[in-house]
Amino acid sequence: MEQLREILTDIHPYVNAIHIREKQKSARELFQAVEMLSKDLPLSKIIINDRVDVALVTKAAGVQLAFHSLGAKVVKKALPHLRVGCSIHSYHEGEKSLQDGADYVLFGHVFSSQSKPGKTPKGLEELSRITQLDIPVIAIGGITPGNTPQVLHAGANGIAVMSGVLDSHDPLITVHAYVNALKDGVGKSEKFI
């Protein structure tokens, strides 16, 4: 956790959001992690996975909802100001997220990813379909500085990276490589998970 904190402190000026995706942690542990991180990072960049309550009490910017989470519709109804993203894997789920009033979708995995070994990636074609929907799309899964231009070309509003940054030899240099790759896309948001 201390190492992660150091990395995030270094890289946060170059990203729009930090998604805390510690699925095994209890609400108490997540709360403590956010309290610790918020000493060095702005809360306005912190997105909590699944736990709407932790996002609420820590005043984090938003929550990332998966299939097993509460639905975006009920969450937006109860907490209209909380930024709500939905993790989706298909165009159909994208349509549903839009109808439910989600603020954005996280779609993937676009390319083969270390985090999803053996699973067929969804590919750029499906990404292109989803970006036709009237909702911001953040692409995730196997995204490198090298393939970032293709992702933007498919209409993604931003990218999310996990191992691509955190497992790299020098996370800060890697972030700069992503930022440079994103420069073609004006106003694109970048997101690290």
Add this chain to the structure above:
Amino acid sequence: MEQLREILTDIHPYVNAIHIREKQKSARELFQAVEMLSKDLPLSKIIINDRVDVALVTKAAGVQLAFHSLGAKVVKKALPHLRVGCSIHSYHEGEKSLQDGADYVLFGHVFSSQSKPGKTPKGLEELSRITQLDIPVIAIGGITPGNTPQVLHAGANGIAVMSGVLDSHDPLITVHAYVNALKDGVGKSEKFI
């Protein structure tokens, strides 16, 4: 779940609260369970374990917080109208819950319990100490109709029962036995987990 629903539909008129303590369920599953149960039970009697967010969006009456949960203080600050109970195991935790603004504490296990095999029960003496605190105390753990008078004599404001009712041959008859045992304590609340 269907069997539980039938039991709860039968017994809810005789209890003050139903605590949904399905620790392995996802937020989505808990939400669906509450939606289903709320067709037959009033939401004003439903207490959700740990997931403040599920309680919020379902409009359940309250949330039961354990050690691994969010703290009562931050929850009451964010959601002052949500009824917040803390599961405690000592006088010290009782004091903390009182300071944090919890609405009540759930103390146990008072007697040996099937749910806590091999663990030394906290006993009536510790219960008596805790009921000196200025916060309602619900006793839990090994409580039977037979020992309910002792629990009330120790100052408990109510009792919570799980296997004592759900595993009994006829839950409704068992509930009536508890209700009769509680009658000595005017205004006592009864609570089933």
